[in-house]
Amino acid sequence: MALKFMSDLKNIVAGKPIKKLVLATAQDQQSLSAVLRAWSDNIVEPVLIGDKEKIQNISDENGYNITGLRIIHEPDTDMAVEMAVRMLSSKQADILMKGKVGTSTLLRCVLNKEWGLRTGNLLSHIALFEVGTYHKLIAVTDVAMNIAPNLKDKIAIVNNSVSFLGRLGYTMPKVAVLGAVEMVNENMEATLDAALLSKMNQRDQIRNCIIDGPLAFDNAISLDSARHKGIKSEVAGDTDLLLMPNIEVGNVLYKSLVFFAQAKVASIILGALVPIVLTSRSDSEQAKYDSILLSAAASK
Amino acid sequence: MVDKVLSSGKRYRVAVAWAHDKNSVGALYRAARDGLVEPVMIGIPERINEICKSMSLDPALFPIIPAVSETEACAMAVSLTAIGETDIVMKGLTATDKFLKEVMDKENGIMIPGAVLSYVCAIEIPSYHKLLFITDPAVIPFPNLDQKIAMAEYAVDMAERFGISKPRLALIGASEKMSHHFESLADYAVMCKMADRGQIKNCIMDGPLDLFLACDRKSPGIKGVETPVNGDADILLFPSLESSNPFYKGLMLFAQGELAGLIRGTIKPVIVMSRSESENSKYYCIALACLMT
Numbered sequence: 318m319a320l321k322f323m324s325d326l327k328n329i330v331a332g333k334p335i336k337k338l339v340l341a342t343a344q345d346q347q348s349l350s351a352v353l354r355a356w357s358d359n360i361v362e363p364v365l366i367g368d369k370e371k372i373q374n375i376s377d378e379n380g381y382n383i384t385g386l387r388i389i390h391e392p393d394t395d396m397a398v399e400m401a402v403r404m405l406s407s408k409q410a411d412i413l414m415k416g417k418v419g420t421s422t423l424l425r426c427v428l429n430k431e432w433g434l435r436t437g438n439l440l441s442h443i444a445l446f447e448v449g450t451y452h453k454l455i456a457v458t459d460v461a462m463n464i465a466p467n468l469k470d471k472i473a474i475v476n477n478s479v480s481f482l483g484r485l486g487y488t489m490p491k492v493a494v495l496g497a498v499e500m501v502n503e504n505m506e507a508t509l510d511a512a513l514l515s516k517m518n519q520r521d522q523i524r525n526c527i528i529d530g531p532l533a534f535d536n537a538i539s540l541d542s543a544r545h546k547g548i549k550s551e552v553a554g555d556t557d558l559l560l561m562p563n564i565e566v567g568n569v570l571y572k573s574l575v576f577f578a579q580a581k582v583a584s585i586i587l588g589a590l591v592p593i594v595l596t597s598r599s600d601s602e603q604a605k606y607d608s609i610l611l612s613a614a615a616s617k
Numbered sequence: 618m619v620d621k622v623l624s625s626g627k628r629y630r631v632a633v634a635w636a637h638d639k640n641s642v643g644a645l646y647r648a649a650r651d652g653l654v655e656p657v658m659i660g661i662p663e664r665i666n667e668i669c670k671s672m673s674l675d676p677a678l679f680p681i682i683p684a685v686s687e688t689e690a691c692a693m694a695v696s697l698t699a700i701g702e703t704d705i706v707m708k709g710l711t712a713t714d715k716f717l718k719e720v721m722d723k724e725n726g727i728m729i730p731g732a733v734l735s736y737v738c739a740i741e742i743p744s745y746h747k748l749l750f751i752t753d754p755a756v757i758p759f760p761n762l763d764q765k766i767a768m769a770e771y772a773v774d775m776a777e778r779f780g781i782s783k784p785r786l787a788l789i790g791a792s793e794k795m796s797h798h799f800e801s802l803a804d805y806a807v808m809c810k811m812a813d814r815g816q817i818k819n820c821i822m823d824g825p826l827d828l829f830l831a832c833d834r835k836s837p838g839i840k841g842v843e844t845p846v847n848g849d850a851d852i853l854l855f856p857s858l859e860s861s862n863p864f865y866k867g868l869m870l871f872a873q874g875e876l877a878g879l880i881r882g883t884i885k886p887v888i889v890m891s892r893s894e895s896e897n898s899k900y901y902c903i904a905l906a907c908l909m910t
Contacts, residue, residue, distance in 0.1 A: 501811045503762060509807055516806035517795045519843075531810075547815065 318486050319453045319557055323445075323581045323607050329485060329614040330360055336411040336616045338594075338609065339364045341401035342394050344371035345417035346379060347598065351605035352414065353381050360613050364410060366401045367417070368392040394418050395426075402426040405591050406434055412612045414594035427589055434589040439463070439473035442595075443481060444584035445611060446574050451538060456482065456490075456558045457574075460567030462586065468510050471560060472523060475514065477587040478558055479526045484615045490557035492518075493537035494530020495566070499548055507531065507562035514560075527551050530560070534570075575604075583607035585615065592616055618739075618779065618877065622653055622907040629654050629907045631888075632703040634694035634719075635687050636660045636679075638710035639668055640892060644899035645707075646674050653907055657682060657703055659690045687711045691719040698885045699727050705906045707888040720880070720887055727884045733757075733767035736889070737775050738878030739905070740868050745832065749868075750776050750784070750852040754861035755878070755889070762804045765854065766817060769808065771881035772852045773820045778908055784851035787831035788824020789860070793842050795825070801856030820852070821845045828853075866893070877901035879909055886910055 320326070330336075340352050343365035349372070352363045365372060365383075369390040376383045391397040398418055404410045413434070415423050427434045442462040446455050458478050463470055475492060482490045494511035501508045511530030518528035529552035536543040540554025561567035574580035582604050586593035592612040596605045631648075633641060636658035642665070645656045658665050662681045669676040682697075684690035691711060698706040706727070708716045720726050721734065728734065736755035739748045752768040753760065760768060769786060776784040788805040795802050805824040812822035823846045829836035834848035855861030868874035876898045880887035886906035890899050 500814050500816055501807050503807075509803070512807040512810035513795065513803055515810055520794050522795055549813070 318488065319490075320485060321453050323447045323454070323583060323610070325454075326485075326583075326607075326610045326614040327358075327360070330610065333613075333616070335359060335362050336613045337362050337364060337409070338412040338414055338612070339366060339401045339404050339410045340414045340416050341366055341398045341423065342416040342418040343367035343388070344375060346375050347602060347605060348414065348416045348596075349375055349381065350379065351602055351609055353383070353386075354602075354606050355609040355613075356386070360610055361412065363387070364389065364404070366391055366397045366404075395422065398423055398426045399429075399432075402429065402434060403432050406432050410591075411616045412592050412594065412609075413589075414609065414612075415596070420595060423593075423595065427593065434591060434593075436588065436590055438477060438588040439470055440586055440588040441474040441477045442584060443478050443587055444571055444582055447581040448574055448578050449580075450578065453557070455538070455556060457561065457567060457570060458558065459561060460564065460571040461584070462564075464564045466563070468513060471510055471514060472517070473588070475523055475526070475528070475558075475560060478560075479524075481585075481587050481615050482557065483525065484617065487557060488525075490526050491552040491555055492526050492528045492530075492558045492560060493532045493552050493556040494528060494560045495534060495537060495562060496531030497533060499531055499533050499536050499546060501531065505531075510562075526558075529553065532556075534559075581607060583611035585612050618901065618908060619651075619653070619904045621780075622904050623651070625907075627907075628652060629705055629910055630703040631656045631705045631707050631903070631906070632694035632697045633658050633707045633709050634660075634716060635684070635690040635711040636681075636709040637664050637668065639672060640890070640896075640899060641707065641709045642668050642674065642679075643672060643896060644890075644903055646672075646678060647896075647900050648903040649678050653904055654705070656680075657697070658709075659684050659694050659697075660709065661685070687715055688719075691716050692722075692725065695719045695722070695727055696725050699725060703885075704910050705886045705888060705903075707903070707906070708890070713889055716889065717880075720883060727887070729882055729884055732882035733764050734880065734882040735760075735764065735768050735771055736878060736880055737768070737772045738865065738876045739775065739779065740865065740874045740876045742868055742872050742874045744872055747851065748779065748781075749832070749850070751861060751865050752852070752854050754855070754858065754865040755891075756858075756880070758858045760857070762807060765801075765804050765808060766811070767882070769817060769820070769822070769852075769854055772854065773818075775879070775881075775909065776851050777819065781851055782819075784820050785846045785849055786820045786822045786852040786854060787826045787846045787850040788822065788854050789828060789831060790825030790856065791827060793826050793830055793840070793844070799825075799856070801825075824854070826850075869894070869898070875901060877905035879905050
């Protein structure tokens with residue numbers, strides 16, 4: 318089963334108990350706005366941790382109604398993040414979201430050995446796109462977190478992503494390992510890793526998905542293009558998940574889809590005990606809202 | 618195979634470098650008598666005549682070109698073949714490295730420019746339902762990816778000469794699982810993908826596979842491994858000389874294997890036989906060289 322529209326995520330969320338989302342350092346207008354909208358749509362039950370006075374000011378300025386919302390006052394950024402993470406590791410909440418705090422501070426707390434959210438898995442980023450020109454949603458990883466993943470990292474990224482897609486209801490997602498070409502070329506390491514990932518998948522060493530690669534972007538997403546090149550592949554033209562060779566390719570693809578193709582995007586961090594919403598300031602309010610929706614759908 | 622060569626009706630001229638050993642002489646005599654080849658013996662005429670006498674063979678079957686040293690004999694055999702005077706070159710009683718040095722000589726040798734020098738053999742074993750091609754049990758100690766690809770292509774080409782189209786090629790490992798402990802397995806995965814994408818042609822390739830998954834038709838079902846080779850391999854590609862060489866010798870020693878093998882990567886066929894091969898195997902090597910000419 319594959320999802321077609323971002324709004325399909327709402328059906329998944331509607332079938333689950335409402336998840337508790339902790340917004341760490343909540344004094345951030347954009348995050349607050351998306352969280353409040355998700356709250357009013359019954360997607361999550363937010364807990365705000367941060368500077369209460371600032372949160373109140375932002376709400377007043379923007380006309381947000383925060384009556385009835387649980388707010389924990391903690392003006393110190395580091396303390397607020399730690400408190401948020403501790404809430405999640407002690408299972409008092411289900412989703413972590415970054416507010417007005419640097420990504421590195423947040424991740425340091427997430428990776429804390431005593432009270433963090435480590436699972437032993439690699440942390441990886443996944444973005445889900447709704448693009449008008451593709452027949453279903455397409456997930457892309459890793460466009461923001463792992464810079465130059467080696468083979469072992471790629472295996473971990475695929476496993477994170479496949480188990481995430483499983484929580485969205487996918488049974489055997491089709492994974493395309495992206496290269497510049499669909500041929501194996503000794504001088505392009507991405508194509509060699511792709512061959513290894515394919516073989517490990519054939520041998521049941523990477524499970525619950527169908528992997529093929531290398532595939533060039535065109536034959537990963539277009540059946541015509543794959544046929545034209547004579548590629549026999551279950552994945553080509555029907556990809557659910559695109560595995561990027563490195564962050565540069567991933568990041569440019571992400572931004573191309575958003576800016577050139579007006580794609581809708583939702584993204585979260587995988588590999589921790591709970592989904593983490595870690596959007597950037599350049600993401601639209603809609604993208605932040607959709608990311609919250611995605612985290613709720615993917616929450617265990 | 619022998620029938621196939623005979624039916625071509627052609628007699629191939631074989632230049633034999635330092636033809637001073639009974640083994641080669643015996644096999645050549647039989648091949649010449651059967652009409653496969655016309656040998657040209659290169660070495661010391663008296664010694665060659667002596668060997669023929671001691672084996673009660675008619676030395677008239679063997680024209681002799683005199684040479685005073687091993688090196689001279691090797692160089693002469695190779696250059697005769699290079700200029701087309703002979704079709705095949707064969708090693709006699711000389712060290713393999715000396716002989717191959719002449720074969721690989723940049724000016725006077727008979728290498729295909731840029732080609733990988735390797736060895737493929739076909740083995741007939743009573744306990745297997747068909748011929749089994751093995752590469753490389755003789756030349757390349759630890760083949761890298763490019764060498765493995767060349768080995769696969771040579772073996773496929775040889776199998777095709779035997780009339781086997783789309784041979785099943787198994788890349789042999791200790792198990793079918795990928796593991797970072799064995800470097801060769803990464804090459805195997807890459808080669809399988811290259812075969813998928815048509816970069817290696819005309820074969821059905823899978824690996825890593827252990828020997829059972831490659832050659833025992835019951836094994837894939839028992840182990841639950843889906844493989845297009847499916848216990849019916851025509852070709853086994855080994856990761857190193859240390860694994861392939863004991864395997865092929867084991868077949869000869871314990872499983873009544875008879876082999877025909879040949880050096881590949883050369884413009885003309887090159888026969889290098891090991892002393893431990895049976896008389897039959899040596900004869901088959903000569904026939905194979907004719908087939909591959």
